Amino acid sequence: MRSAALFFLVAVLHLPQVNAQRFKSDPVEKLRRVLSDDYKALPANITRYGLADAKQMYTRKLQEALDGLDSSLSNTSRALLLLEWNRPKLSPSAREGDFDFEVYSIERPTRTRLLGRFITTVGGSLKTTSAAQQVACCNLIAETLAGSGDPLSDDDLARELKPLGRTLSKLATSPDTVNEVRIAAARALARFFSAVQTAAETWEALLDKSQPEAVRRAAAESVEAMLYATSGVERLTASEPGVTARERTVTKISISRDALAEMVVRLIPVAGLGAKDEFAAVRLPSVRALQEAAQALEESARADAGRLADVVGKQLTESIRDDILYSLKVTKSINEAVKQYIALSETLRLRAFDTQGTVRVEARATIGALGRLRVGLLELESVLGKIKSDLGNQFPSVNDPEKKPEKKSETKTRETEILAFPSGLGLVAADNVLPKPKGVTNGKIKSEFVTEASNLDEMLRELVSRVVGEQRVDDDVRSRRSAAEAIESLGDLGKPLVPILSRMLNDKDLFVRWIAARTLGKLGEDAAPALQNLVTLMEDPDMGVTISALNALGQIGPAASEAVPSLIKRLGTGDAEVRLAAIRALEGIGEASQAALPTLATLFDYNDARIRRESAALVGRFQSKAKPYIDALRKLVDDRDASVRRAASAAILAIGG
Numbered sequence: 034m035r036s037a038a039l040f041f042l043v044a045v046l047h048l049p050q051v052n053a054q055r056f057k058s059d060p061v062e063k064l065r066r067v068l069s070d071d072y073k074a075l076p077a078n079i080t081r082y083g084l085a086d087a088k089q090m091y092t093r094k095l096q097e098a099l100d101g102l103d104s105s106l107s108n109t110s111r112a113l114l115l116l117e118w119n120r121p122k123l124s125p126s127a128r129e130g131d132f133d134f135e136v137y138s139i140e141r142p143t144r145t146r147l148l149g150r151f152i153t154t155v156g157g158s159l160k161t162t163s164a165a166q167q168v169a170c171c172n173l174i175a176e177t178l179a180g181s182g183d184p185l186s187d188d189d190l191a192r193e194l195k196p197l198g199r200t201l202s203k204l205a206t207s208p209d210t211v212n213e214v215r216i217a218a219a220r221a222l223a224r225f226f227s228a229v230q231t232a233a234e235t236w237e238a239l240l241d242k243s244q245p246e247a248v249r250r251a252a253a254e255s256v257e258a259m260l261y262a263t264s265g266v267e268r269l270t271a272s273e274p275g276v277t278a279r280e281r282t283v284t285k286i287s288i289s290r291d292a293l294a295e296m297v298v299r300l301i302p303v304a305g306l307g308a309k310d311e312f313a314a315v316r317l318p319s320v321r322a323l324q325e326a327a328q329a330l331e332e333s334a335r336a337d338a339g340r341l342a343d344v345v346g347k348q349l350t351e352s353i354r355d356d357i358l359y360s361l362k363v364t365k366s367i368n369e370a371v372k373q374y375i376a377l378s379e380t381l382r383l384r385a386f387d388t389q390g391t392v393r394v395e396a397r398a399t400i401g402a403l404g405r406l407r408v409g410l411l412e413l414e415s416v417l418g419k420i421k422s423d424l425g426n427q428f429p430s431v432n433d434p435e436k437k438p439e440k441k442s443e444t445k446t447r448e449t450e451i452l453a454f455p456s457g458l459g460l461v462a463a464d465n466v467l468p469k470p471k472g473v474t475n476g477k478i479k480s481e482f483v484t485e486a487s488n489l490d491e492m493l494r495e496l497v498s499r500v501v502g503e504q505r506v507d508d509d510v511r512s513r514r515s516a517a518e519a520i521e522s523l524g525d526l527g528k529p530l531v532p533i534l535s536r537m538l539n540d541k542d543l544f545v546r547w548i549a550a551r552t553l554g555k556l557g558e559d560a561a562p563a564l565q566n567l568v569t570l571m572e573d574p575d576m577g578v579t580i581s582a583l584n585a586l587g588q589i590g591p592a593a594s595e596a597v598p599s600l601i602k603r604l605g606t607g608d609a610e611v612r613l614a615a616i617r618a619l620e621g622i623g624e625a626s627q628a629a630l631p632t633l634a635t636l637f638d639y640n641d642a643r644i645r646r647e648s649a650a651l652v653g654r655f656q657s658k659a660k661p662y663i664d665a666l667r668k669l670v671d672d673r674d675a676s677v678r679r680a681a682s683a684a685i686l687a688i689g690g
Contacts, residue, residue, distance in 0.1 A: 061111045064098040068117035071095075072136070084130075088139055095143045102147075106158055106170060109151040110177040113190065118144060148193055151177070155197060159204055164211050171201065171217035178224035191227055198228030202235040215239065216251040223258040226288055229296045232259065233303050240306050240315070249315045253307035256300055257318040260325035290333045291359065294366030297326045301373040308380050313389035320384050320395045327374070327402035330367050334409035337363060341416045364413065371410075371489060374403060378492045382499060390509055397515035400496050404522025407489045411524075493523055497530070510542045517548040527552060528559045535563035538582075543575045550578065554585030561592040568599045576608060583614035587621025594625035604632045609641040616647045620654065627658060634662045642674035649677065653684025660688055 071094050078087035102108055119136050128134060158170040174197055204210055205218035219239055222232040232255070239252035288296070300322065307319030337360040344353050374381075384396035497519050517537055520527045527534070537549035550570060553560035560567075567589075570582035586593045586600065596618075603615040616633070619626040636648040649669055652659045666688075669681035 060098070060102045061108050061115070063101055064095075064112055065115055065117050067094045067098045068115060068119065068140075072117070072119050075136070076132070084135065088135060092139050092143075095139065099143060099147065104150060104154055106151070106154045106173050109147060109154055110173050112147055113144070113151060113177060148190070152194070152197065156200065159200065164213050167204070167214045168217040171204075171214070171221040174201065175221035175224045178221075195225065195227045198222060198225040198231045201225075202231050205235050206238050212245055212248055215248050219248070219251045219255050220258070223255040223262075226259065226262075226292075226296070229259075229299050233299045237303050237306065240303065240310070242311075246312050246314065249307070249310060249312070250318070253304075253310070253315045253318040253322070256304050256307065257322040257325065260297070260300060260304075260322050260329065290336065290363045291366065293329055294333060294363050294370065297329055298366050298369050298373065301326055301370055301377070305373070305377045305380055308377070308384055313387070313392055316384065316387065317389070317392050317395060320392055320399055323374075323377070323381075324395060324399040324402050326370065327399060327406050330370055331402065331406040331409040333363060334367060334406065334413050338409065338413040338416050341413070342419075345416065345419045360413075364410075367410070371406070375488060375492050378496065382496055385496065385499070390511065393509070394511040394515045397512065397519050400493065401515070401519040401522040403489060404493055404497075404519065404524065404526075407493065407526075408522070408524050410489075490526055494526055494529075497523055497527075510545075513537075513540060513542060513545050514548065517545050517552065521548055521552040521555070524555070528556055531556065531560055531562050534560070535566045538563065538566040538570050543573075543578055546570065546573065547575075547578045547581050550581035550585045554581070554588035557588055558590055558592040560585065560589050564589070564593055564595060567593075568596050571599060571603055576611060579607075579611055580614045583611070583618045587614075587618035590621055591623050591625055593618075593622050597622060597626050597628055600626070601629045601632050604629065604636065609639075609644055612636070612639075612644055613647060616644070616651055620651050624655070627655060630655065630659060630662060634665050637665050637669055642672075642677050645669060645672065645674070646677045646680045649680040649684050653680070653687040656687055657689060659684075663688055 071091055075087060075091055078090060081087075082090070102112055118140060155170060155174060159167055161167060174194075178191055178194060201218045201222050205215050205222070210218070219236060222228075222235055225232050236252040236256055240249050244252075304319045304322035304326065307315050308323065310316050310319065340356060341360060344356070347353070381396055381400060384392055385400065387393040387396060497516075517534075520530050520534060523530075531553065534549045534553050537545055538553075540546050540549070550567065553563050553567065564586075567582045567585055571579055571586075573579045573582065583600075583603070586596050600615050600619050600622075604612055604619075616636075619629050619633075630652060633648045633652050636644050639645055639648070649666060652662050652666065663685060666681045666685050669677055670685070672678050672681065
């Protein structure tokens with residue numbers, strides 16, 4: 034036993050000495066603690082030591098943390114994006130001596146030095162001969178910009194990093210750059226929303242046929258990524274090889290409507306170039322980019338229509354005038370974008386019949402998005418027409434003797450801005466504020482403002498007609514669905530396609546049938562030629578399709594009177610939702626549905642209060658013709674459901690009994 038212990042002791046004494054050390058502590062964590070803990074202690078330190086000494090203490094702590102931060106790109110990026118930076122922005126109302134102002138005056142210089150270090154480090158890293166390091170550097174630039182767009186971070190950071198866009202552009206287009214790095218730089222540029230022109234020029238160069246397919250694909254996907262980030266969900270594909278694509282929910286990026294419209298105008302031609310590529314892997318993201326752009330423009334047009342609708346009939350103020358001018362500035366860019374889409378009509382037609390199924394589907398979805406954009410522009414045009422009579426009115430502030438006139442330079446800038454618009458856009462300018470724009474007489478606009486919506490008509494008619502004509506031979510269910518959606522997006526332009534929609538009601542795919550019925554309903558009485566197929570569709574095995582057919586019959590109105598017997602039959606069978614839809618369809622048809630009165634009265638005892646309420650209300654719509662049913666309605670006055678009681682009482686009063 035003693036010899037064994039001695040052997041163990043000798044063995045331990047002869048073990049090799051290990052000089053391994055712990056990893057160094059995280060320097061970013063130290064900075065985080067200063068920004069958190071020392072910031073929280075600042076008010077107490079001000080009380081105890083005075084403002085000057087407390088500021089000096091906080092500044093010294095920050096500087097120590099910054100000095101302890103190595104120059105690695107990763108740590109510098111993490112430090113820039115710490116959420117603990119307490120005052121990355123300063124309120125315009127902040128004044129020297131305010132707590133927020135004092136914190137800003139301490140933290141801002143520190144962060145500025147950190148930013149300078151980041152940019153310098155990037156420049157050095159990109160000059161390295163290692164492709165792997167260059168790729169990683171591009172990836173970190175993109176991730177830093179992605180973080181800077183977070184609502185909790187500083188939007189100014191993205192603008193301050195703008196010069197790196199030119200650096201990445203030179204790297205991506207340099208003949209000495211290897212393709213792996215070129216791809217990473219192209220993807221990183223998708224985050225440079227403040228350098229769209231630089232990014233677009235770079236992607237345009239990378240989409241040249243002389244570039245390898247992988248490079249062209251990266252450029253096309255980057256165009257799509259920049260446009261996709263304007264929606265509520267952002268798809269990011271990391272630049273660094275081995276990092277898989279991921280999807281995360283984010284808030285909409287902070288970009289004004291005019292900047293968004295200008296971005297779209299610049300990127301549509303680039304996406305159009307990619308949509309012509311010989312490889313489907315390049316065409317697909319390019320077509321998707323065109324679709325995203327159209328959706329962004331539609332959203333902008335509808336937003337402006339909604340905002341301007343609120344001022345209809347109201348007395349104009351200078352604030353409202355500025356809102357109108359801003360909306361028109363945005364619309365001018367949208368009009369330019371529409372012209373670009375029209376120029377790409379042939380490309381969209383080719384992609385709508387692409388040999389690759391997914392490209393074909395996305396192209397048809399793009400056509401549908403353009404149809405919805407047209408409707409949005411028509412809504413905006415309608416609102417502008419309603420307020421045009423108010424646009425030349427003088428504003429109360431103009432006659433305010435205490436109001437100082439605008440500086441000459443400001444007046445010239447505003448005048449140039451207003452008169453730069455096409456005819457009808459130079460508006461809401463009183464004589465003693467600005468020279469009267471052309472088209473204004475006695476404070477009125479001679480001509481209405483017209484969008485490019487009408488110029489989309491011919492293009493959309495042709496594209497959709499060609500697309501739906503293909504359905505005779507196309508068995509791809511995705512293509513058939515996208516064709517139906519494209520017709521729906523046309524709105525009133527879809528009237529000539531009613532026969533095609535009627536045939537779609539017999540499609541074997543329930544979604545095609547559902548979309549076709551829904552679209553026919555939107556066309557109103559013009560959909561009457563599809564009446565018989567809609568009646569047949571009421572017996573569809575899918576309840577959603579059945580309800581869609583019933584809704585369409587009601588929207589067609591009196592022209593659907595031949596469907597009344599079938600609708601009466603539908604009142605007595607099926608789910609409550611189906612019966613409700615049948616009641617509403619009869620209401621839409623109007624007086625021609627009088628034959629349904631006896632069956633409607635039988636529903637007064639139905640166990641669903643909605644059925645009792647809607648049937649009672651519809652009976653009341655027939656007024657004196659429904660007198661035989663007053664006694665039955667009286668029973669509903671004591672119904673256990675309040676909405677039924679109200680409907681029955683209103684019906685009795687309408688009948689006059």
